[in-house]
Amino acid sequence: MNGHCGLNAAAKVGKVRQARERLYRIEGIVLKRQDFGEADRVLTLLTPDRGKLRAVAKGVRRTTSRKAGHIELFSQSHLLLAKGRTMDVITQAQAVNLFRALHDDLLRFTYASYMAELVDKFLEEEDAQEDVYLLLRGGLEALGETQGESSLALLTRFFELRLLSLVGFQPSLFACANCGQPLDAVDQYFSATAGGALCPACRTSQRDALPLTLNALKVLRFLQTRDYPQVRSLVLSADVHRELERLLLRYLTQVLERHLKSPEFLELVRGVNPVAG
Amino acid sequence: MSALAKPVARLIDEFSRLPGIGPKTASRLTFFLLRASKEQVDALAEAVRELKAGIVLCRECFNISETPLCSVCADEQRDRSVICVVEEPLDVLAIERTRDYKGLYHVLHGAISPMDGVGPADLRINELVERLRTKPVREVILATNPNMEGDATAMYLARLIQPLGVTTTRLGRGLPVGGDLEYADEMTLARALEGRRQF
Numbered sequence: 469m470n471g472h473c474g475l476n477a478a479a480k481v482g483k484v485r486q487a488r489e490r491l492y493r494i495e496g497i498v499l500k501r502q503d504f505g506e507a508d509r510v511l512t513l514l515t516p517d518r519g520k521l522r523a524v525a526k527g528v529r530r531t532t533s534r535k536a537g538h539i540e541l542f543s544q545s546h547l548l549l550a551k552g553r554t555m556d557v558i559t560q561a562q563a564v565n566l567f568r569a570l571h572d573d574l575l576r577f578t579y580a581s582y583m584a585e586l587v588d589k590f591l592e593e594e595d596a597q598e599d600v601y602l603l604l605r606g607g608l609e610a611l612g613e614t615q616g617e618s619s620l621a622l623l624t625r626f627f628e629l630r631l632l633s634l635v636g637f638q639p640s641l642f643a644c645a646n647c648g649q650p651l652d653a654v655d656q657y658f659s660a661t662a663g664g665a666l667c668p669a670c671r672t673s674q675r676d677a678l679p680l681t682l683n684a685l686k687v688l689r690f691l692q693t694r695d696y697p698q699v700r701s702l703v704l705s706a707d708v709h710r711e712l713e714r715l716l717l718r719y720l721t722q723v724l725e726r727h728l729k730s731p732e733f734l735e736l737v738r739g740v741n742p743v744a745g
Numbered sequence: 746m747s748a749l750a751k752p753v754a755r756l757i758d759e760f761s762r763l764p765g766i767g768p769k770t771a772s773r774l775t776f777f778l779l780r781a782s783k784e785q786v787d788a789l790a791e792a793v794r795e796l797k798a799g800i801v802l803c804r805e806c807f808n809i810s811e812t813p814l815c816s817v818c819a820d821e822q823r824d825r826s827v828i829c830v831v832e833e834p835l836d837v838l839a840i841e842r843t844r845d846y847k848g849l850y851h852v853l854h855g856a857i858s859p860m861d862g863v864g865p866a867d868l869r870i871n872e873l874v875e876r877l878r879t880k881p882v883r884e885v886i887l888a889t890n891p892n893m894e895g896d897a898t899a900m901y902l903a904r905l906i907q908p909l910g911v912t913t914t915r916l917g918r919g920l921p922v923g924g925d926l927e928y929a930d931e932m933t934l935a936r937a938l939e940g941r942r943q944f
């Protein structure tokens with residue numbers, strides 16, 4: 469009899485331990501989400517140690533959900549997940565930072581969407597890159613503290629270049645991407661397929677080579693080699709802003725081999741109420 | 746590979762794609778229908794087929810309707826100077842249940858989500874602006890969902906509408922009924938504080 473009880477107890481302890489092993493804690497930023505079933509959502513989370521992962525949050529579309537406000541889009545949260553058969557399930561959520569400033573400003577929200585889209589497209593699932601996580605967290609934080617179209621654009625250009633470096637696609641800006649010669653202080657060319665700036669002699673080597681002004685090249689180099697506190701005080705002309713935005717978008721699309729979706733809405737938002745540079 | 750007859754497996758598959766129905770419920774429903782009378786099964790099949798055939802979008806508000814003009818838009822008693830903008834037809838039902846709202850609706854059929862490529866052109870936004878231009882509307886209530894995409898959609902609409910000289914309002918937010926304060930997130934609490942009223 470005694471032995472029997474002992475076995476039962478052991479089985480119980482085993483069960484409790486199993487239940488605990490099925491649960492794990494992570495920190496994550498909600499990159500995107502999709503409605504699922506009646507009141508659920510599937511979240512794509514970016515985590516520092518497990519990379520990108522998908523998890524289901526049950527009942528969060530109900531207004532009475534306790535979790536909903538803690539796993540809003542772009543929020544950074546501490547989460548307790550349970551391993552599921554097809555997808556892990558979020559059982560508890562506590563927001564660390566909801567980035568509230570992104571909710572009240574359409575332009576900031578749109579730039580945040582763009583940053584999240586870039587990270588989502590560059591990282592494969594379970595591809596852990598803590599520095600990308602920190603970059604996104606810092607990027608969202610900085611967006612909330614930044615006012616005005618030109619400052620938001622500058623921050624985003626910095627974000628793009630830093631992300632490119634972290635994921636191994638840093639464009640060549642100091643030596644010609646084709647012949648390797650150091651670039652002189654004159655107007656140059658840029659080719660997304662060659663992977664960076666081209667010297668004037670090499671412009672014909674790439675069919676997608678487009679002019680790159682010396683000013684824009686200088687700014688690109690500055691953004692690529694400095695930290696954000698130094699970058700944020702830069703003041704650029706509207707022309708340089710446009711040039712950099714177009715050039716980097718072309719380069720990012722080339723590297724990703726995919727079309728980016730959020731820039732289209734960004735254009736519209738600016739169109740509705742253009743903010744002067 | 747499957748021991749199930751093909752028509753059975755197919756129906757289970759179709760049921761599983763519905764919201765709130767898992768594989769177990771899907772099998773249960775399928776085997777129930779397998780045993781049910783032919784009349785019952787035919788009635789269900791016809792109801793499903795008729796669903797799409799008999800439904801159109803209201804030409805004014807884009808709510809789902811059986812007639813070109815939905816029952817709300819056709820109702821002479823409704824206040825035509827107020828339009829409540831919602832994301833989905835189900836939101837109209839939710840607001841109608843309160844019996845407190847006497848104005849008209851406009852159903853967008855979604856919310857702006859830049860990352861998913863859902864922009865204003867994919868929603869009934871131009872149609873809303875057209876309505877405001879041609880009809881004597883005084884107020885637009887932006888009743889999109891109280892989340893990031895809903896807020897963004899409301900902000901975008903407010904920018905479009907304000908130059909037309911129409912007042913825009915946003916549904917108030919606060920604490921959900923039946924919840925505990927300690928579980929509220931900071932944003933809900935902050936907005937509930939903003940919206941506090943004299944007791």
Ligand SMILES: [Zn+2]
Nearest residue numbers: 644647667670
């Ligand atoms: Zn060269």
Ligand SMILES: [Zn+2]
Nearest residue numbers: 803806815818
């Ligand atoms: Zn109608």
